[in-house]
Amino acid sequence: MELTLPATIENVEKVTNFVNEELEKIKCPPKAKAEIDIAIDELFSNIANYAYNPEIGKATVKFEVQDNPQAVIITFMDNGKPFDPLLKADPNIKLAVEERDIGGLGIFMVKKSMDSVEYEYKDNHNILKIKKHI
Amino acid sequence: MTINTNKEGEKLTIIPEGRIDTVTAPEFSKAIDDNIEGVKDLVIDFEKLEYISSAGLRVLLTTQKTMSKVGTMKLIHVSDVIMDVFNITGFVDILTIE
Numbered sequence: 001m002e003l004t005l006p007a008t009i010e011n012v013e014k015v016t017n018f019v020n021e022e023l024e025k026i027k028c029p030p031k032a033k034a035e036i037d038i039a040i041d042e043l044f045s046n047i048a049n050y051a052y053n054p055e056i057g058k059a060t061v062k063f064e065v066q067d068n069p070q071a072v073i074i075t076f077m078d079n080g081k082p083f084d085p086l087l088k089a090d091p092n093i094k095l096a097v098e099e100r101d102i103g104g105l106g107i108f109m110v111k112k113s114m115d116s117v118e119y120e121y122k123d124n125h126n127i128l129k130i131k132k133h134i
Numbered sequence: 135m136t137i138n139t140n141k142e143g144e145k146l147t148i149i150p151e152g153r154i155d156t157v158t159a160p161e162f163s164k165a166i167d168d169n170i171e172g173v174k175d176l177v178i179d180f181e182k183l184e185y186i187s188s189a190g191l192r193v194l195l196t197t198q199k200t201m202s203k204v205g206t207m208k209l210i211h212v213s214d215v216i217m218d219v220f221n222i223t224g225f226v227d228i229l230t231i232e
Binding site for chain 2: 009010013025030031034035038041043045048073089092093095096097098100103105108109112113
């Protein structure tokens, strides 16, 4: 199953709903669902904010289920500027409140909550694939 | 998302319902900003919150920085799902969670 739509912040919800419908079919547990929904928010909003800025381009979100062991694989594709979010340094999560900054926290959460996150730039496309065992 | 607010003197309670994500974080931020004046005791009730992404964490961090100077801020009814987010990000150390 896949969905192609303009990469805008407003469309994050459409992507979330599209994926949630599929997750429902495979009876995904609530915790994994929340983690996947958070990952969608972080990754799709990244595309919306950076890939085509200041233009608006399209993104495709592909949903697959793998068996044995059961896992969900979601692939985000856009043909905007090459951008590997995995290169972003992990934030220092030990700093005191006054010194804390939010930069890099989103992708850090995705890396920590998914079983794998892979980035590839191929045929002018950013391809980011996340996998979560459920 | 829906946000309920309840202000009694210097105490403000904010109850967000649904998701705090990239789309809704500005609403959450505005609900706090619009009511925060004169508040010394801020309670954020997460009972009806499904999840929070980094856009929402940004709002919590900014608000915590503000409240640290003038009073207290605490989070109540934090679910396991949201607690995981706070653990992963180290927010568990900078927020007061009951």
